[in-house]
Amino acid sequence: MAEGPPPPRTKICGLTRVEDAGLAGRAGADFVGAILSPGFRRSVEPHTAARFPEASGRPLVAVTVDADVAELIEVAERTGASVLQLHGDEPVDRLAQLRNAGEWELWKALRVRTADEVRAALDRFGEAADGLVLDGWHPEHRGGSGIRFPWDLVEPLRSEFPASLRFIAAGGLQPDNVAEAVQRLSPDVVDVSSGVEIEHGIKDPARVRAFIRNATRDIPS
Numbered sequence: 001m002a003e004g005p006p007p008p009r010t011k012i013c014g015l016t017r018v019e020d021a022g023l024a025g026r027a028g029a030d031f032v033g034a035i036l037s038p039g040f041r042r043s044v045e046p047h048t049a050a051r052f053p054e055a056s057g058r059p060l061v062a063v064t065v066d067a068d069v070a071e072l073i074e075v076a077e078r079t080g081a082s083v084l085q086l087h088g089d090e091p092v093d094r095l096a097q098l099r100n101a102g103e104w105e106l107w108k109a110l111r112v113r114t115a116d117e118v119r120a121a122l123d124r125f126g127e128a129a130d131g132l133v134l135d136g137w138h139p140e141h142r143g144g145s146g147i148r149f150p151w152d153l154v155e156p157l158r159s160e161f162p163a164s165l166r167f168i169a170a171g172g173l174q175p176d177n178v179a180e181a182v183q184r185l186s187p188d189v190v191d192v193s194s195g196v197e198i199e200h201g202i203k204d205p206a207r208v209r210a211f212i213r214n215a216t217r218d219i220p221s
Contacts (some may be wrong), residue, residue, distance in 0.1 A: 005186050007216040011061060012208060014042040014193030016201035018051045025056030027209045033061040036075045042201045046078040053080055061085050069097045076104055083107055085133060095128040107131035107168060112149035118157050126162050136171030148172025155184050175210035182215055190215045
């Protein structure tokens with residue numbers, strides 16, 4: 001029997017508490033994520049996020065929205081982030097400037113409505129970014145809304161992602177549907193926030209464990 005694709009890596013995002021970062025690490029998450037731009041429901045201060053890598057034993061993904069280069073570099077240095085996830089309308093040249101400023105990975109997020117938007121993002125960011133995060137579109141929220149992107153539109157485009165670009169599936173994922181997302185989309189990373197929460201920013205240990213288990217179990221070939 002032919003081997004199927006490897007299981008995706010998992011990211012538990014929207015962390016607000018050190019104890020939840022520890023939970024994510026013990027459950028087997030590969031990345032922990034924190035919202036470092038102020039004003040969002042799950043925003044945290046850099047000094048809090050800086051404790052997440054040690055508590056979890058996992059690399060930190062620092063999520064920001066429309067921060068300038070100086071702000072992004074400061075965030076990375078203050079938190080020890082291994083990945084900078086740009087979740088706003090950042091231009092390609094911002095990623096180019098960041099590429100020369102540190103050793104971190106760069107992930108660019110896109111709130112998906114159409115297949116053409118995905119193709120345009122691949123053209124714009126395919127070489128500038130290390131990962132493309134596909135999230136659900138909401139008119140008011142940048143992310144964490146629990147809305148999934150249209151899988152049926154993205155599924156045929158999976159082969160268009162260059163091998164050098166991580167495909168990170170986010171938006172509306174939860175323990176009950178992540179296995180289907182993995183089977184249909186073959187993402188490199190699955191990213192969850194609200195789908196494993198008891199309330200905003202508070203993670204449910206059982207849901208975190210179930211999400212990681214269902215995301216990484218054997219996939220039929």
